[in-house]
Structure formats: C-alpha cells, structure tokens
Amino acid sequence: xxxxxxxxxxxxxxxxxxxxxxxxxxxxxxxxxxxxxxxxxxxxxxxxxxxxxxxxxxxxxxxxxxxxxxxxxxxxxxxxxxxxxxxxxxxxxxxxxxxxxxxxxxxxxxxxxx
Amino acid sequence: xxxxxxxxxxxxxxxxxxxxxxxxxxxxxxxxxxxxxxxxxxxxxxxxxxxxxxxxxxxxxxxxxxxxxxxxxxxxxxxxxxxxxxxxxxxxxxxxxxxxxxxxxxxxxxxxxxx
Numbered sequence: 001x002x003x004x005x006x007x008x009x010x011x012x013x014x015x016x017x018x019x020x021x022x023x024x025x026x027x028x029x030x031x032x033x034x035x036x037x038x039x040x041x042x043x044x045x046x047x048x049x050x051x052x053x054x055x056x057x058x059x060x061x062x063x064x065x066x067x068x069x070x071x072x073x074x075x076x077x078x079x080x081x082x083x084x085x086x087x088x089x090x091x092x093x094x095x096x097x098x099x100x101x102x103x104x105x106x107x108x109x110x111x112x113x114x
Numbered sequence: 115x116x117x118x119x120x121x122x123x124x125x126x127x128x129x130x131x132x133x134x135x136x137x138x139x140x141x142x143x144x145x146x147x148x149x150x151x152x153x154x155x156x157x158x159x160x161x162x163x164x165x166x167x168x169x170x171x172x173x174x175x176x177x178x179x180x181x182x183x184x185x186x187x188x189x190x191x192x193x194x195x196x197x198x199x200x201x202x203x204x205x206x207x208x209x210x211x212x213x214x215x216x217x218x219x220x221x222x223x224x225x226x227x228x229x
Binding site for chain 1: 118122145154155156157158159202215216217219220221222
C-alpha cells in the first residue's frame with residue numbers, strides 16, 4: 001500500500017531532551033516536507049527536501065533540523081525541544097516539487113514538550 | 115499578506131448543503147486545493163481547481179473560484195455525518211522560477227454535521 005508513515009504517533013518529552021521523528025514513504029517520491037499544525041494557524045511548512053541531500057528551510061524552521069540521506073526517509077530532529085514546539089506534526093511527500101503532483105500526508109505525530 | 119483565511123467553524127444538519135469559504139492572497143497561484151482531515155488522521159486531497167476555471171464539480175462537491183476577489187468555496191451537497199472533519203484550502207506558490215512550489219494552507223474549517 002502506498003503510504004507515508006511517521007513514528008512515533010504520540011510523544012511526551014521534557015525541555016532540552018533531543019528527539020527525532022521519523023518519516024518514510026514507499027512511493028519513490030523526490031519531494032518531502034514537514035509541517036506543524038497549530039490551532040488557528042493551519043499548517044505551516046518547517047523544512048522541505050527536493051531530493052536526496054537537498055534540503056531547505058520552510059516558513060518556521062527555527063529549532064528544527066532535517067536530513068535526507070536516502071530518498072524514502074526524511075527525519076525531523078529537535079536538538080533541544082522547547083514547550084513552544086508542542087504541536088501536531090505532519091510529514092508529506094509528492095513525486096516532484098511540481099504543483100501538478102498530489103501531496104500525500106502521513107498520519108501525524110502529536111508532540112508535547114513539558 | 116501571507117495568510118489564507120477561512121472561518122473556523124460551520125455546523126449543518128444532515129442532508130443540507132455545506133458551503134466552506136476561503137480567501138487567498140496570491141493572484142498568481144495556478145492551483146487551489148481542498149483537503150479533508152478526519153479526526154486523528156492526516157490530510158487527504160479532496161479536490162483541486164486550476165486557476166483558469168470558475169467551477170469544478172465532482173459528485174457531491176462543487177468548487178467555485180472567483181479570481182477577482184481571490185475567493186474559493188467548497189460546496190458539499192447532501193451533507194452526511196461522515197463529512198464531519200476539518201477542511202483546509204490551500205494555494206500553490208512557486209519557488210525557484212517554477213521548478214517547485216509550496217502549498218500555503220488556510221487555518222481550517224471544522225464542519226460539524228448534526229444528525
């Protein structure tokens with residue numbers, strides 16, 4: 001089944017404790033991105049990647065890192081999480097960066113930073 | 115500004131029509147989208163419209179686009195309880211001379227369908 005998977009689905013952590021949220025897609029998509037969803041703000045893009053070893057900042061990159069060593073994986077790293085990073089995170093992928101390609105979303109990771 | 119705006123909440127009765135509205139900002143957006151987010155799930159693409167169209171119909175869904183006013187709407191006919199979800203509109207904005215684009219999402223509208 002074609003899908004985007006994320007792990008973990010739920011995470012509660014404390015300020016300053018490094019964490020990684022994994023994202024994987026099995027559709028051979030080149031373009032992957034991370035969003036955070038906050039009430040009243042919709043989805044905002046954190047980082048995106050056009051292909052392996054090509055990443056760039058989205059609209060709200062502060063406090064996050066990403067890597068793209070393989071085409072299928074695009075982990076989101078919080079080196080020192082803070083409470084304002086408490087949010088619902090979505091990974092997404094599409095075939096290329098073109099607007100003609102449909103974007104597929106993962107099921108989301110709900111992160112709470114105490 | 116950058117914002118894509120939607121009303122936060124809409125309540126309808128089962129069987130009625132629902133109309134969810136959205137205003138966007140970038141007149142050069144070539145595609146506009148509607149996504150549906152069911153509880154505990156990611157977003158799924160419902161439908162989209164190309165900017166040279168005024169209307170698109172797909173079964174119970176009708177999308178209307180008013181480019182002059184930068185207004186997009188989604189009409190759901192014969193709304194069912196299974197349509198209860200958050201609906202996001204999104205516009206595409208180009209990067210790097212069109213080689214890629216990113217989606218700018220609205221704030222989302224929670225549709226509650228009363229039986």
